Amino acid sequence: MPTVVRDLMSAPAVTCEAGTSLAEAAHVMRDAGIGSVIVTERTKVAGILTERDLLRAAAAATAASAETVEKLDNAEVRWSTDAGRRPWPAVSFMSRHPRSVEAASVFSK
Numbered sequence: 001m002p003t004v005v006r007d008l009m010s011a012p013a014v015t016c017e018a019g020t021s022l023a024e025a026a027h028v029m030r031d032a033g034i035g036s037v038i039v040t041e042r043t044k045v046a047g048i049l050t051e052r053d054l055l056r057a058a059a060a061a062t063a064a065s066a067e068t069v070e071k072l073d074n075a076e077v078r079w080s081t082d083a084g085r086r087p088w089p090a091v092s093f094m095s096r097h098p099r100s101v102e103a104a105s106v107f108s109k
Helices: 022-032 051-059 088-096
Strands: 015-017 036-041 044-050 079-081 102-104
Touching: 015 022, 022 036, 022 051, 044 051
Parallel strands: 015 036, 079 102
Antiparallel strands: 036 044
């Protein structure tokens, strides 16, 4: 049986709302043992927040308890795929667009 995205992705996806503070998002990432969270606006994927984004905020002396995720998230959702599809188109896209979100079935049906 061929490998599909579902075989490679972590589920369920860990998300936070765009209005979440950077400090809270960092705690969510730490507690889940992950390096990024999917940023949502209601139930729509809005972007991704990564450890790298948090490091940039720290280097800029951003107040993590006062700033919100939406102000730091700079990834635009350019492409997505279904969890049942083969992963190679996603891998190819992400290799060409490393700061884009690859949101494979973020929300369970």
